[in-house]
Amino acid sequence: MDITDGSPDLHGFRMPAEWEPHSQTWLGWPERPDNWRDNGLYGQRAFAKVASAISKFEPVTVCASASQWANARKQLPHDVRVVEMSMNDSWFRDTGPTFVVREGKSGSGKVEPNVAGIDWNFNSWGGIDDGCYIDWSHDLLVARKILSMERVPRFPQSIILEGGSIHVDGEGTCLTTEECLLNKNRNPHLTKEQIEDVLKTYLGVKKIIWLPRGLYGDDDTNGHVDNMCCFVKPGVVLLSWTDDESDPQYERAVEAFTILSKSTDAHGRKFEVIKLHVPGPLYMTDEEAAGFVQVGEAKPRLPGTRLAASYVNFYIVNGGIIAPQFGDPKWDEEAVRVLSRAFPDRQVVTIEGAREIVLGGGNIHCITQQQPADPMFTPLQNGNGV
Incomplete structure (x- = not known):
C-alpha cells in the first residue's frame, strides 16, 4: 500500500540506526557474468557465506531470479528463505527499500503500521552515460516488490538516491558525501539545500554531515559513504584511514577527519573518530579480470584496477557484526580488533x-538491507535485547 498524503516525518517515521533491532535482512543473488566473474561462481559463494553468517543472528531472505532460484536454494542454509525476484544486479542496499519506523502510532481505534519503506528512484549509479549498466528496469521494482511482499506501506520518492549513500545514527544525524549526492549524474536539477530537505523529511533527521569525498577508487558509486565512514553509536564514527601519505586515500581520509573533528551531531555532541585502516592497496589481477564476460552493457572490469576495499563496509545484525576480510594479514587482524573494541x-x-x-x-554492507523490527513489538535478541 502507498501512503501518498505527505512524507514519512509527517506520519512520525524516522530511519532507525542499523544497530536497532531487525526483523530480518534482505539480500539479492548475483549472477550477471559481466559483473561477477566465472558466471557468478565465486560471488555466489561469498554471498552464501554472508547470508549464512547473518542467519545465525536473525532471519534472512535472499531474492534470486527464476533461472537462479534452484542454485541459490542449493547453496544457502535451509533456514534462509529464498524467493524468486527479477533484478538487474544484486545490490540491495541501493535498490531495496530504506525502512523507517515510528513508535506507537495509532488512530481512530485501529492499529496502524509502525514500519514503512521508502522507495527511492534509481539510475544505475549515474544513468545511461555514467551508470554501471544501461538497463535497470528490474532494479526499479525491487523495493516495491519487497514492500508488497511484506505488506509494508510504501513512500515513493522521485529523487535519485541509493541506500549506500547515507548513514544515520537514529537520533537525527545523517552522514553522506558531496561526491555522490551532489554529482550531476544523480539530481542535477536539485540544489544541496533541496537534497537536504528531502533527507530531513524522509529520514526524519535534523542535521546532515557532508563529507566531500568517499573512498578512493569507489568510482562505481561515486563515493558512497558506507565505504568511507559510519556510525558506531551516536557521537562516534568509524573512518576509513591510511597512514601512508603517498596513498591517494590519505588526502581523503584527512579531509574527512578534519570535517568530523570540527562537527557536532544533531544533539550538539562532538564526534569521536575511530580510525579503521584500509587494506592493501589491492588491485584486480589478470586472472580475475579474465573471468568477466563483457557483453557491452556494464562497466568493464580491467586488470590493475584498484579495488575499493574498506573494512567500514561491514554490516550490523542483532547481536553481531558481519565484517569483511581481504586476505591482508596485517590489516584483516587489525580490523577485527578495532571492531571488537568499537x-x-x-x-x-x-x-x-x-x-x-x-x-x-x-x-x-552494499549487498544487505535491514528490515527493522516494529518498535512496539520488539522481541529480545540473544536474550539481552541487542
Missing part, C-alpha cells in the same frame, strides 16, 4: 573471501 557487546564474525564482492563493486 562494539564490545556484539560478536564480530568475519567473512573470508570478501574480495569477491569487492570485485563486483561493493561489499557486505
